[in-house]
Amino acid sequence: MSGASQKQKFRSVLPHEPLPTEENGFLHLQGGFEPKKQQDKKKSKDDGADEKQNIKDYYWKETTSLEQALVNSLSTQEQHYKSLHIPFPAQAVQVLDPSPPFTKIRLQYQSPEQAHQVMIAWRKYKITPSQLFSNISLGDCDDIENNWSSSAFGSHATQATMITQIPMPQSSASAWTRSNPPKFRRLLHEHNDAKERSETRYVYITGLVDPNVIDADNDESNEKDGNGSEEESFWKQPHAVLEAIRQKFKGYDSSGDGIETFLNKKQNQLIRSLHIGMRSASDAQKIVQALQGQTVVWEYNGQRLQSDALFLDYVSVTQRSVKKSKARADGVEPERGEASRPDCTSTTASIEVPGLQVIENYLTQAQEEVLMAILTGPQAPWAPNQQNMSQTGDVKRKVQHYGYVFDYKTADVLRDRTEPGHSDCPPMPTMDGELTENGLEEDAKTGKGWEVLAGVVEKTRRCQFNANKSTGTTYPNLNQLTINYYKPGEGIGSHVDTPPAFGDGLISISLNGGIVMEFRKVDSPSTKKLVYLPPRSAVLMSGPARYEWEHMIVTRRTDCHNGQVLPRKLRVSLTLRTALTLEGAPLPLVESNKFPPVWGSQSGGDDQGDNSNAITTAALATPATERDHVHAVYDAIATQWHHTRGKRGVLWPGATQFLQRLPRGSVVADVGCGDGKYFPAVWEAGSYVIGTDISRPLLETAFGVAGEHTKPNTSEPNPNIPETRQVNEHREGLRDRPAVAVADCMHVPLRTSSVDAAICIAVMHHLSTPERRVRCIEELVRIVQPGGTINIQAWAMEQEQNSRRRFAAPDVFVPFNAQPKYLEKVEWNKNKNNTTSDSQPPESGKKASEEKPDAMEEQKSVAELYSEQYTKADYDERKGLVVFQRYCHMYRKGELEQIIEGIGGATLVESGYESGNHFVIIEVTK
Ligand SMILES: O=C(O)CCC(=O)C(=O)O
Ligand SMILES: [Fe+2]
Incomplete structure (x- = not known):
């Protein structure tokens, strides 16, 4: 650009x-x-x-x-x-x-x-x-x-x-910008009213003047400059222009405080675009909705000038101010305030791109959902090298190749899979069984995302494209899959996919978000067609569309389709192509039905040999997924978790009953006790608790639980328990004191057979490998004495119909919306306590915690700082929240029972489902 x-x-x-x-x-x-x-x-x-x-x-x-x-x-x-x-x-x-x-x-x-x-x-x-x-x-x-x-x-x-009204002289003394929209620091109407400033939202408008009207109406127009004198005179009266614009948009100002107009300083140049500042996001968005694609007449000093089709874009300033500044430093992002591309789809609807076909609803919603779950989930194979490649500046968006790597530097396919760059390339997912639409849908609905991906690849290889035209054909040799992740504001530059690298027939399937794709004729770049690709559609580029037209996705946050402004969402696209040998023949298919696909030296599980029962130490090491998406998350959100979930949270009745059924005076291990939510239930049942958890900040909140727990123990002694095992009424305050330890549930720091019972609630769904799930239960069995019981609860894949939760696949990220006020508190505490755990936020994060908020960089809100600090979290500007992604493995019915079957020294006593969780109660028999 x-x-x-x-x-x-x-x-x-x-x-x-x-x-x-x-x-x-x-x-x-x-x-x-x-x-x-x-x-x-x-x-x-x-x-x-x-x-x-x-x-x-x-x-x-x-x-x-x-x-x-x-x-x-x-x-x-x-x-x-x-x-x-x-x-x-x-x-x-x-x-x-x-x-x-x-x-x-x-x-x-x-x-x-x-x-x-x-x-x-x-x-x-x-x-x-x-x-x-x-x-x-x-x-x-x-x-x-x-x-x-x-x-x-x-x-x-x-x-x-x-x-x-006269242009300001260009001398250096006066060369002064009054403000930049996003860094606008001066007062508006209220003294020191930073709030009002922070609520101002900008709309970028272009197409302010219709060049055709000027050229046609004005005989004296200078062809070379393209400037009609009428337009020139318009722009020579900058305040008249701004006033005309302000008048036009006044009706959209619900605040009554007025509209700000921002004029580009270069007064002697034609300016067909500007920013306007509205006092609220809704006003800004209303303007965009109402005037998109419209032509209007500006009236100024008794003259009238017609606009071109206006293009309006809502500009999200706060988000740009932090995140984009980094990208800009890398030279890949437009300058702040720079025009996003001024196009409306409606203007080019009549142009045909031969060889282009859009198939709507190529996928069903269930298929889309499960594909999104796996491709944005914890099992998506993020090849480190490919990510690096996308960070060189050539490709900003996230990209993952399957089958063969496409090297953006050389714009060619890496044909030799033994080349170093290939160590990051998983094979194409392939199907085991027969392909049927019903089978595909069934897989989608039961969360078998990788099977669905394999099915969609196969379906595309067999699809008869353009069946109703003479060019109808199939592309059976599709052997390369590129998955592109476009966050709102990201795009792809104008290009023709390298012809010798790929054969004819490029198919791209859109997931989650629709997008306007722009096609330009190679030999006539002004011939342009904008095509809207809805979510779940497939687009085929063949023949001329593939070789004679470039395609691109403009970097911006909204698209305009049929006169409607569509804010962009994350769009994930699956592009299927046929990678070719240097001679032009399709390269061999590299496929695997081992899911999730892995790459390079971890070649898909084939070389892992028989599953032996012995779990190696290496297999128990904390995987990065858990470190980043469980431990670090709970450390960060501990305070909020305790205030909003723990203290006020609901205890699962089954777990409470389990505790009440224990003989009074039992010693109960709460493995993964978090903030000690179940401690009071143990005490109220007349027992004692020892809690362990990997998250120190959570445990710190658990310490306070004793003080928060005021309910006296009123339960009667259980007549079924022999006198010798009855426990006298506890002395006030002594029983309700938890013993806690920071510990991994792979190694519980308690002696073998040292406790009467154990609970492990909402822990096992955060364990990301089968080995760790087995080990966790083995540890529980180890610490409980023979005859003792264990209650395990974990999230279920099967959620109730009326639940707001739905899990499209068994391994997913579940977002946690963190309020910055809680995060800040955690950080300050954490530093004060000099905690050194592997979940310590990265170096850059120290700034947020060590400096007072008002000393922070002016434009950064606390939330923004945190989203920078916690690299695995996102900042949701609209809600002002930091969104963490928690790794979760959803257990299918029977899965916990199956694990227990393989473990010695314990038998299953009871299993069931409650409130979205599967539970088991096991008795230790060892
Ligand atoms: O995201 C898309 O749909 C297109 C991707 C593309 O053009 C490419 O990877 O070459
Ligand atoms: Fe392409």
Whole structure:
């Protein structure tokens, strides 16, 4: 994109800044005119708020008006303004807002040149209100006369802005940008109202002027420049333009505070685009919805000018401010404020791209859902090298190849799978059984995502494309799959897929999000067709569409389709191609039916030999998935978890009953106790608890549980238990004290047969390998004495119909929405305690925890910082939340029982399902 390195500057014009007449010059002043509150302090504290307000009122209304004070200072007291280096007196002073903090003060000068010189001096000498008013006396007001002096006002420089219809001179002294939209720091209407600023949302608009209208209507237009004089004159009156635009959009301002318009500084160039700032996201979005693709007429100074089809794009500033700045540093992102591409699909609907076919509903919803679950889930094979490749700047989006790697640097296929780059390339998923639509759907509905992927590949190889045309054909040799992940705002540059690398017939299937794909004729780039690819559709590029047209996906956050603005979602595409040998024949298929697919040296499980019962230490090591998506997550969210789930959370009745059935005085191990949610239930059942958990922050909250637990033990002794085993009523406060230990459930730090019972609730679904699941139960069996019982509960793949949870596949990421206020607390505590665990946030995160929030970089909210800090988390700008992804393995019915069957020393007593979980109760027999 051409503008990528071009810095754009913007000037803003606020709603209260009226246009000057040609002859006059205006200066607007802002900031610091409210008297300091220190004079109030002189009064005794008992005077109260009313008194303070009285003084303020008196100060401004009775004594003198600000306007009068300014007039005195700036126009009549020549000596004083000269001493402040102000070269000209103001002809008139107007205070536009009726009450403090007086942020809209207008000074009128004889000419724009005078105003300009005053502005330069104002900035150069950083004139403050205290300097300005230092010469003024209050006459007969004894009480506060002494305060009406330099110390009474702020000492921050007042901001002076020149408002003029003539372009500002280009001298360096005046080359000043008033603000950049996203980093806009000055006051708006309310003194210090950062909130209002942060709520301003921007819309990018282009197509402001219809070039055809100008060229057609204006005989004198200069072909070479493409500038009609009418348009030129339009842009030479920048404030008239902005006013015209403001008028047009005024109706969409529900706040009544007005609209900001941002003008590109390069006044001598044609500007067909600008940003406008609305006071709320909904206003901004409404404008986009209403005017997308419309033409409007701008009326200015009695003239009229027609716009082109407007393209409006909602600009999400906060998100760009943090994340994009990093990307920009890598040279892959457009500059802030740069135009996203100004196109509407509707304008090119008539152009045909021969050889292009879009098949809607190529996949069912269930198929799409399960494919998304596996391809964005914990088992998606993220080849490290391929990710690196996508980080070189050639490809920003996430990409994963199957079958053969496509090397973006050389734009060629790596044909030799023994080449180093290939160590990251899993084989194509292949089917075991026969392909039927019913079978595919059944697999989808039962969460067999990889089988569905294999089925979709096979289905595509057999698909009769363009069956109703003479070009109808199949592509049976598809041997390469590229999975592209496009987050909103990501795209793919214009290209023709390298012809010698791939054969004819490129098929791309869209998952989750639709997108507008842009096609340009290679020999006539202005011939353009925008095609909307809905989710679940397949698009085929064959013949001319494959070889004579480039395709691309523009980097932006919204698309326009049929006049409707469609915010982009994550789009995952499956592109199937036929990779060719150098001679042009299809390369051999490299396929595997071992799922999930792995790559390189871990060649798909074939070399893993027989499953022996002995679990090696290596097999028990914490996998990165659990470290990043379980341990680190719980460490980070511990406080919130305890406040919102633990303390107030529901205990599963089955687990509580299990505890109540234990003989009073039992010692219960709560393995994976988290924040000690079940501790009170143990105590209330008259027993004792020892809790272990891998997350220290969670355990720290568990310590507090004893204090929070106030319910006395009222249960009667169980008559079925012999007297000798009955436990006397505990001494107040002694029983309700947990013993806890930070520990991995692979190695529980308790002696063999040392406890009477164990519970393991909502732990096993966070274990990501079969070996670790087995080991966890073995550990439980080991620590419980013979005759003792164990209750295990874990999330079920099968959720109730009315549950809001649905798991499309057994191994998934389940999001946890974290509120920054809780995260911050955790971090501060964590650092104070000098914790060193492997879940310590990365180095960059220290900034967030060690500095006070107000010392943070101005534009970054706490939430944004956290999403940077926790690299595996995302920041949801709309909700202002940090979204963590928790790894979960959903157990199918019978799966826990099956594991137990293979474990010695324990028998299954009971199993069942409760509230979305499978549970088992086992008795230790060893
Ligand atoms: O995402 C898509 O649908 C297209 C991908 C593509 O054009 C490519 O990988 O060459
Ligand atoms: Fe392509």
